[in-house]
Amino acid sequence: MLPMRIVPDPILRQKAKRVSSIGGSLQRLIDDMIETMQEANGVGLAANQVGVLQRVVVIQLPEDEEPWVFINPEIIRREGEREVEEGCLSIPGYRGMVRRSVKVRAKGLDRNGKQVRVSAEELLAQALEHEIDHLDGTLYIDRLVSRDQLWKEEPREEPQEAPADGEPVEAGRTG
Numbered sequence: 001m002l003p004m005r006i007v008p009d010p011i012l013r014q015k016a017k018r019v020s021s022i023g024g025s026l027q028r029l030i031d032d033m034i035e036t037m038q039e040a041n042g043v044g045l046a047a048n049q050v051g052v053l054q055r056v057v058v059i060q061l062p063e064d065e066e067p068w069v070f071i072n073p074e075i076i077r078r079e080g081e082r083e084v085e086e087g088c089l090s091i092p093g094y095r096g097m098v099r100r101s102v103k104v105r106a107k108g109l110d111r112n113g114k115q116v117r118v119s120a121e122e123l124l125a126q127a128l129e130h131e132i133d134h135l136d137g138t139l140y141i142d143r144l145v146s147r148d149q150l151w152k153e154e155p156r157e158e159p160q161e162a163p164a165d166g167e168p169v170e171a172g173r174t175g
């Protein structure tokens with residue numbers, strides 16, 4: 001598991017570089033990022049968040065058996081606009097209301113260097129926008145609906161019944 005970079009770490013504000021070769025060290029980074037994301041109960045992670053300025057993101061929604069890996073990802077189309085609650089592993093203890101697209105179309109390479117395109121909505125679209133923003137040094141707090149729409153997370157109360165496992169899905173912890 002890699003140490004998480006936390007605001008105001010300047011690497012979170014830097015632009016990551018395009019990956020030019022997909023070799024062993026990149027595969028190892030991807031594996032470490034996946035493990036770090038899963039350990040932190042995050043939905044996604046960008047390389048900046050573990051101190052690496054390369055354009056790599058991993059995403060795993062609660063319903064995904066396998067994580068998505070995107071190298072050099074780009075959003076090629078955005079549709080609609082919605083307001084949604086969001087958090088970030090690099091900004092622990094806070095949540096905010098941000099503006100995101102309803103649907104996005106993205107492209108990139110998978111971990112084998114094969115071109116992939118994905119049409120996404122809901123949490124996957126939100127995660128793609130959030131993680132690709134990280135690669136450009138942008139954080140969700142830059143996209144708040146308004147400046148007062150950022151708040152400290154309440155300490156989680158003990159649920160009446162045992163939760164299934166991990167974080168509740170509706171929390172939308174994007175990573």
Ligand SMILES: [Zn+2]
Pocket residue numbers: 087088089090130134174175
């Ligand atoms: Zn984040």
